[in-house]
Amino acid sequence: MNTKILLGEDQIPRQWYNIIPDMPGPLAPVINPQTLKPIAPDDMLAIFPMALIEQEMSPNRWIDIPDEVREIYKLWxxxxxxxxxxxxxxxxxxxxxxxxxxxxxxxxSHKPNSAIPQAWYNKQAGIRRLATETGAGQWGSSLALACSLFGLECTVYMVKISCTQKPYRRSMMQLWGAQVIPSPSEFTNAGRAILAHDPECLGSLGIAISEAVEDAATHADTNYALGSVLxxxxxxxxxxxxxxxxxxxxxxxxxxxxxxxxxxxxxxxxxxxxxxxxxxxxxxxxxxxxxxxxxxxxxxxxxxxxxxxxxxxxxxxxxxxxxxxxxxxxxxxxxxxxxxxxxxxxxxxxxxxxxxxxxxxxxxxxxxxxxxxxxxxxxxxxxxxxxxxxxxxxxxxxxxxxxxxxxxxxxxxxxxxxxxxxxxxxxxxxxxxxxxxxxxxxxxxxxxxxx
Amino acid sequence: MNTKILLGEDQIPRQWYNIIPDMPGPLAPVINPQTLKPIAPDDMLAIFPMALIEQEMSPNRWIDIPDEVREIYKLWxxxxxxxxxxxxxxxxxxxxxxxxxxxxxxxxSHKPNSAIPQAWYNKQAGIRRLATETGAGQWGSSLALACSLFGLECTVYMVKISCTQKPYRRSMMQLWGAQVIPSPSEFTNAGRAILAHDPECLGSLGIAISEAVEDAATHADTNYALGSVLxxxxxxxxxxxxxxxxxxxxxxxxxxxxxxxxxxxxxxxxxxxxxxxxxxxxxxxxxxxxxxxxxxxxxxxxxxxxxxxxxxxxxxxxxxxxxxxxxxxxxxxxxxxxxxxxxxxxxxxxxxxxxxxxxxxxxxxxxxxxxxxxxxxxxxxxxxxxxxxxxxxxxxxxxxxxxxxxxxxxxxxxxxxxxxxxxxxxxxxxxxxxxxxxxxxxxxxxxxxxx
Structure with a gap:
């Protein structure tokens, strides 16, 4: 009577399954929050590498997993x-x-399954640093790990109250070499605007996202990474x-x-x-x-x-x-x-x-x-x-x-x-x-x- | 190029390897701390089941692992x-x-490898509860887990300062159903003697061992379990x-x-x-x-x-x-x-x-x-x-x-x-x-x- 079923490393999937071609209808467009008009792929190049933008709307059912990503997947x-x-x-x-x-x-957690390829595609695109936000810390620590393994720098805007409530998660990110910035911070316009209004602000995931996106959008060598939704x-x-x-x-x-x-x-x-x-x-x-x-x-x-x-x-x-x-x-x-x-x-x-x-x-x-x-x-x-x-x-x-x-x-x-x-x-x-x-x-x- | 080498559940060892017959000479006797004379196996029955006492001095190179223990080993x-x-x-x-x-x-950690069989042999001997001590909490949490899986009660005397410094380990023991007692405690003569002398005592592993051994020795349905050394x-x-x-x-x-x-x-x-x-x-x-x-x-x-x-x-x-x-x-x-x-x-x-x-x-x-x-x-x-x-x-x-x-x-x-x-x-x-x-x-x- 088996308790667990294991597969060998050669059975790690070689392709990701893209559900887009199998969806019940066409995808709704993604809308620019300023113009309220659909976003063109190029609009996202300021914060994402083209490989990930293409995956975001690919009509192909199967997408090859890069060998370098599979090699890291083998760690677990x-x-x-x-x-x-x-x-x-x-x-x-x-x-x-x-x-x-x-x-x-x-x-x-499951978060490194995406952190690893995101770091890899950014590395391939010549990006030097990734910025992201984290609340509970699962995603931030996963991206810190991924960046560490590929030699990228990593900046994590961590909701200020979480830095205090989840000190172990903050330490894990630092252990893997990430810079952890309590958000709201003095490093971004978004953060400074909040602090000017409320110096004691404990932060929120929404604010941290704004800071990370601004950081990526205003630094040519830096991109943004998101841990879910997309x-x-x-x-x-x-x-x-x-x-x-x-x-x-x-x-x-x-x-x-x-x-x-x-x-x-x-x-x-x-x-x-x-x-x-x-x-x-x-x-x-x-x-x-x-x-x-x-x-x-x-x-x-x-x-x-x-x-x-x-x-x-x-x-x-x-x-x-x-x-x-x-x-x-x-x-x-x-x-x-x-x-x-x-x-x-x-x-x-x-x-x-x-x-x-x-x-x-x-x-x-x-x-x-x-x-x-x-x-x-x-x-x-x-x-x-x-x-x-x-x-x-x-x-x-x-x-x-x-x-x-x-x-x-x-x-x-x-x-x-x-x-x-x-x-x-x-x-x-x-x-x-x-x-x-x-x-x-x-x-x-x-x-x-x-x- | 393999990163990890996995074995199937059928390759979990069926026997433990006992090094005693392969030692470079006979074992020195274990000495009674009161009489300063060698301890007889029966002297240890107050706190250990006979199966473990026999293993402590067995001349057999290979000792069968009970099926029930191997079943639990399969969890990891x-x-x-x-x-x-x-x-x-x-x-x-x-x-x-x-x-x-x-x-x-x-x-x-590796600690459950011994916590599981210790709980099992005690359960077989009709014991209802195990007492132990813990400092950092690795052993205490492993024994709590083992007792939980076999339906035994578990009392862990945890060094008082560790209860504060390692609250997560304390919580893990409680999650697995153990009673965690900050040591020194009012529950034992050993603990009371220390507290009478120093009410603010933060405890030590030595004191916690004394409390756990006394608890086991003074309750017929309770045995003691140790996480290393033996x-x-x-x-x-x-x-x-x-x-x-x-x-x-x-x-x-x-x-x-x-x-x-x-x-x-x-x-x-x-x-x-x-x-x-x-x-x-x-x-x-x-x-x-x-x-x-x-x-x-x-x-x-x-x-x-x-x-x-x-x-x-x-x-x-x-x-x-x-x-x-x-x-x-x-x-x-x-x-x-x-x-x-x-x-x-x-x-x-x-x-x-x-x-x-x-x-x-x-x-x-x-x-x-x-x-x-x-x-x-x-x-x-x-x-x-x-x-x-x-x-x-x-x-x-x-x-x-x-x-x-x-x-x-x-x-x-x-x-x-x-x-x-x-x-x-x-x-x-x-x-x-x-x-x-x-x-x-x-x-x-x-x-x-x-x-």
């Missing part, structure tokens, strides 16, 4: 697929539960789902439902898109995106054009959104606190091709605790959303007396998030749910795009 | 063996560097070296030198013992134990009978020691701060069969930084000692213009030790070296055992 890929025998037993369910574990990367980020993450498909074959199984947590969307996309592609071959697989009830983009937002950031400097995309000035409550799943959603994931949801579900955080930590005590691994707070949903699917299977094969994504470990578990164990975790009235108000401030 | 074993291509390149060395990585366990702990860790031997075979290589950090000795034993066994077949492999200059047991201690703990309650063993009242400075490699040493490792060193080397901590963190920036993984402070020694062997090979095959043990990851890296990066790390005069004084207080 292929990641293991586990059969959760002990969790199944603890639940007394007839369901079979599998999970794909991305916490084996040096940064502890099409090319979802593309890079498809190594997860492709490996999982092969591993499920070895297990002699195929999932009835694929479950992943969903913030900006790249983790969900990475696991689910290769399975969605199987539908063309007649496979009948449900895909479930799980989000926090405090940031219920897919379950309570609207599908509309909206800005990517609070400051209205980032491009406008057609996506599910809670409104660009949505202020998410301080839940522990920091990686899921984004007002918008990957346009690809959004379009699939709008077309009814995927499902979405929202959970409050106590329910997620309850699931994560059961998981840790039966399977050993401590889930990241983000991943705990997928754990919870998988448990509920397994319990439903038990109630219905049905077999069911469940595959979920365990996107990262939670060893740097023990403060969150402390709060849960001591009963001090608040169950935020975002008020519908506030969402309605925010949605009245969406941009008016007229194509 | 076989652990990967890596070829450090990027580190070799950064050093410009002709040497080949391999490392065996134990940080993939749910607790992040023969049966070294035995359990030999899964590391056995797997590494098979993986080196797949790589088509054999190490000229095997390197591991050495505190209580079980990590070193686990990697090195199966290679030492190869000498009978004519293999010429050096084995190097690396310790901190601040706690230089093998390099500056003496080989003599000494107490296992400060309070003189634990058995007396023949071992390398710095004296039982040795107070190690507060270095970051908490797992290497023990005055004594595994009797097996000690005897091998005394017989000239292994080498030992001591490093100051800044040199270790310097090596760990180079490693993290080339190989990605952040080493635990303990493991950084082996990293440093491996780098020095590789640099020597370069200077001598010789090929050399180096295998070292990366016993754990350092993601919960970022404070130590912070101190190193900011230049605030002190380079303790233990004064020889103090060692000489401490050695005058060794027990007088007359057999």
């Amino acid at each position: 890929r292929p990641s293991p697929l586990y059969r959760a025998h002990r969790l199944e037993k603890a639940l007394g369910t007839p369901a079979k539960i599998y999970y794909k574990y991305e916490g084996v990367s040096p940064a502890g 099409n090319h980020v979802c593309l890079h993450q498809t190594v997860i789902g492709q490996e999982a498909r092969e591993q499920m074959k070895i297990a002699g199984d195929y999932p009835d439902v694929v479950i992943a947590c969903c913030g900006g969307g790249s983790n969900f996309a990475g696991l689910a898109f290769p399975f969605i592609a199987d539908r063309a071959a007649g496979k009948n697989v449900r895909c479930l995106a799980v989000e926090p009830a405090s940031c219920p983009t897919l379950t309570k937002g609207v599908y509309a054009f909206d800005y990517g950031d609070t400051a209205k400097m980032a491009p406008i995309s057609m996506m599910y959104t809670l409104g660009h000035d949505f202020m998410p409550p301080g839940i522990h799943a920091g990686g899921l606190r984004y007002h918008g959603e990957s346009p690809l994931v959004s379009q699939l949801h709008h077309a009814g091709q995927i499902e979405a579900k929202a959970y409050k955080q106590n329910a997620c930590f309850e699931g994560a605790l059961l998981f840790a005590r039966s399977e050993g691994i401590v889930p990241a707070p983000e991943s705990s959303h997928a754990v919870r949903a998988a448990i509920d699917e397994a319990v439903l299977a038990k109630e219905e007396g049905k077999e069911r094969t469940i595959l979920f994504g365990l996107s990262g470990h939670g060893q740097l998030d023990m403060g969150a578990y402390d709060a849960y164990l001591s009963g001090n975790l608040e169950d935020y749910e975002y008020p519908e009235q506030k969402i309605r108000e925010a949605l009245e401030r969406l941009p008016k795009v007229d194509l | 074993r076989p652990s990967p063996l890596y070829r450090a291509h990027r580190l070799e390149k950064a050093l410009g060395t002709p040497a080949k560097i391999y490392y065996k990585y134990e940080g993939v366990s749910p607790a992040g 023969n049966h702990v070294c035995l359990h860790q030999t899964v590391i070296g056995q797997e590494a031997r098979e993986q080196m075979k797949i790589a088509g290589d054999y190490p000229d030198v095997v390197i591991a950090c050495c505190g209580g000795g079980s990590n070193f034993a686990g990697l090195a013992f199966p290679f030492i066994a190869d000498r009978a077949a004519g293999k010429n492999v050096r084995c190097l134990a690396v310790e901190p200059a601040s706690c230089p047991t093998l390099t500056k201690g003496v080989y003599a009978f000494d107490y296992g703990d400060t309070a003189k309650m634990a058995p007396i063993s023949m071992m390398y020691t710095l004296g039982h009242d040795f107070m190690p400075p507060g270095i970051h490699a908490g797992g290497l701060r023990y005055h004594g040493e595994s009797p097996l490792v000690s005897q091998l060193h005394h017989a000239g069969q292994i080498e030992a080397k001591a490093y100051k901590q800044n040199a270790c963190f310097e090596g760990a930084l180079l490693f993290a920036r080339s190989e990605g993984i952040v080493p635990a402070p303990e493991s950084s000692h082996a990293v440093r020694a491996a780098i020095d062997e590789a640099v020597l090979a370069k200077e001598e213009g010789k090929e050399r095959t180096i295998l070292f043990g990366l016993s754990g990851h350092g993601q919960l030790d970022m404070g130590a890296y912070d101190a190193y990066l900011s230049g605030n790390l002190e380079d303790y070296e233990y004064p020889e005069q103090k060692i000489r004084e401490a050695l005058e207080r060794l027990p007088k055992v007359d057999l």
Whole structure:
């Protein structure tokens, strides 16, 4: 009886799966926030290399993974697929539960799957330095790692309050050689403007994005890198789902439902898109995106054009959104606190091709605790959303007396998030749910795009 | 070109390798600290199950691993063996560097290799609860995990100052269901005696051992578990070296030198013992134990009978020691701060069969930084000692213009030790070296055992 299914290094995918040609319709254009007109590819060259801009809108179903990227992937890929025998037993369910574990990367999450190729393509384009933002620190540390491995400099604008609350993540970035700048900072116009108005400002992801983009746009040798949302980020993450498909074959199984947590969307996309592609071959697989009830983009937002950031400097995309000035409550799943959603994931949801579900955080930590005590691994707070949903699917299977094969994504470990578990164990975790009235108000401030 | 060599679950060893029949001479007896006479096996039944007592002195070279233990090992074993291509390149060395990585366990270190079987044998003996001590928290969290998986209760006496300094490790133990008691506590005579004398006492590993042993000895349903030093702990860790031997075979290589950090000795034993066994077949492999200059047991201690703990309650063993009242400075490699040493490792060193080397901590963190920036993984402070020694062997090979095959043990990851890296990066790390005069004084207080 196997517990985990491993693949050899030669089975790391050689191509990423690009879902664009298989989407239910054409992609909506990306809109310039100043002109409210569609952006041309060249408009993005100030902050992205052409190779990534091309991936952003490529019509090709398969895109080769550079050898140099595959070589680095070998440090932790292929990641293991586990059969959760002990969790199944603890639940007394007839369901079979599998999970794909991305916490084996040096940064502890799936984020390096895209950080590595982003650093590589920028290096190839002659870029010397990458700028980015980070909140909880998962993306910042992954990009710091990637830059370290390719000899690029890395500047991370880290939300000021997170620098204090997540000092270990800040240290990891510095260990990998990145410069970490608490945001808002004196280094950018955006930062200075905020500080002039509010010297004590603790920062936000929106402000940090503005600083990183400005840094990249104003330095010829510097580009910007984003850790989720964009099409090319979802593309890079498809190594997860492709490996999982092969591993499920070895297990002699195929999932009835694929479950992943969903913030900006790249983790969900990475696991689910290769399975969605199987539908063309007649496979009948449900895909479930799980989000926090405090940031219920897919379950309570609207599908509309909206800005990517609070400051209205980032491009406008057609996506599910809670409104660009949505202020998410301080839940522990920091990686899921984004007002918008990957346009690809959004379009699939709008077309009814995927499902979405929202959970409050106590329910997620309850699931994560059961998981840790039966399977050993401590889930990241983000991943705990997928754990919870998988448990509920397994319990439903038990109630219905049905077999069911469940595959979920365990996107990262939670060893740097023990403060969150402390709060849960001591009963001090608040169950935020975002008020519908506030969402309605925010949605009245969406941009008016007229194509 | 392979980066890592993986084995399948069916290649997890089916037996542990017991070095006792292959030792250079008979084992010295273990001495009762009260009577100063040899201990009989039955004397230990108050705190250990018979199965472990038998393993402690077994004459059998191979000891079967129970199926239930192998099933749990599958959660992370076989652990990967890596070829450090990027580190070799950064050093410009002709040497080949391999490392065996134990940080993939749910607790992040090699400790669960023994925690799992210890919990299992106690469960089989009808024990309901295990008591132990922990300083840095690696062992306490591993035993908490093991108890959680087998449905045992777990009480961890955690050095009081560590509860504050290492809150994440405390939380991990609680997450896995353990009761964590700051030591000294009001729960034991040993703790109460200390507190009566010094209510503000911040605790020490010696006091915590006394509390855990007393707890086990005074409750019929409770046993004690130790995370290193003892023969049966070294035995359990030999899964590391056995797997590494098979993986080196797949790589088509054999190490000229095997390197591991050495505190209580079980990590070193686990990697090195199966290679030492190869000498009978004519293999010429050096084995190097690396310790901190601040706690230089093998390099500056003496080989003599000494107490296992400060309070003189634990058995007396023949071992390398710095004296039982040795107070190690507060270095970051908490797992290497023990005055004594595994009797097996000690005897091998005394017989000239292994080498030992001591490093100051800044040199270790310097090596760990180079490693993290080339190989990605952040080493635990303990493991950084082996990293440093491996780098020095590789640099020597370069200077001598010789090929050399180096295998070292990366016993754990350092993601919960970022404070130590912070101190190193900011230049605030002190380079303790233990004064020889103090060692000489401490050695005058060794027990007088007359057999």
